[in-house]
Amino acid sequence: MSTHTHDQHAHGTHANGGHANGGHVAADQAQAHAHAGHGGHTAHAHGGGDHPAGLPGGLQITQDGYTLDLAETVVRPGDLDLRFRILGPDGRPVTDYTSIHDRDLHLIVAQRELTGFWHVHPELADDGTWSVRLHLPEAGAYRVFTDIAPTALGRTITLGADLAVAGDYDPRPTPAPNRAAVVDDYEVTLDGDLTTGAGGLLTLTVRRNGVPVTDLQPYLGAYGHLVVLRAGDLAYVHVHPNGAPGDGVTAPGPAVTFHTAAPGVGTYRLFLDFRHDDTVRTAAFTLTAAAHHHH
Ligand SMILES: [Cu+2]
Secondary structure (H helix, E strand, C coil): CCCCCCCCCCCCCCCCCCCCCCCEECCCHHHHCCCHHHCCCCCCEECCCCCCCCCCECCCCEECCEEEEECCCEECCEEEEEEEEEECCCCCECCCECCECCECEEEEEEECCCCCEEEECCEECCCCEEEEEEEECCCEEEEEEEEECECCCCCCEEEEEEEEECCCCCCCCCCCCECEEEECCEEEEEECCCEECCCEEEEEEEEECCEECCCCECECCECCEEEEEECCCCCEEEECCCCCCCCCCCCCCCEEEEEEEECCCEEEEEEEEEEECCEEEEEEEEEEEECCCCC
């Protein structure tokens, strides 16, 4: 595993500008290594409700015998070391994972109102304890998600657990619907509709200072990662784009397309991670998913 540090900030550039928490995650140089092995995969989702229970991912702290065990469920705001284990069906910490997009575990942390968002990659110690440095700037109700594929299970699951950050808490509504997000000097626009059932096509277009970006860099084997969270229950979907870097047909921007099926109607917050100039940034959007209509 890498030994990089993460420089996390809350994400979620708001159309209404009511809460200044734009930012970026520093470039993860460790991810500059070859991604050629990922060529050829097409759009797919993990954690998206493909398991027998038929539920969306992320709603359960324990699933298929695997449990997300946070070392602490109440923390203070600011810098913290988030530590946790994945306990297997035998109750012991799991140490054997199959990599998903270059990593054995993807950790997503989101504020319940879907204002802040972090996507980081913890380190696994020999005893099965995962840990990562986080900066959670403010008190509130948070949700922690782990995308994992325990080798013994043979497929991906997304576990979710609540994390409380202690202190005075000023709840905010989910950010209003938006189709353009600004992060640093980038503007990302979103076209297409989020539908249930057969995946609607979402196109995210990245511009920098008004100029289309045509040299997006692969991040974890793709030109973008889209995490979709439902307001109200934080049902979780992680989607990878159509086409892969190095497949000979997929352009490195300005558009990245995703076939995305929402796990039901509702309001969703979409977080696009993209990498350019060696920095990973997150653009956030709010969309409403309507039922899919058959013609
Ligand atoms: Cu990840």
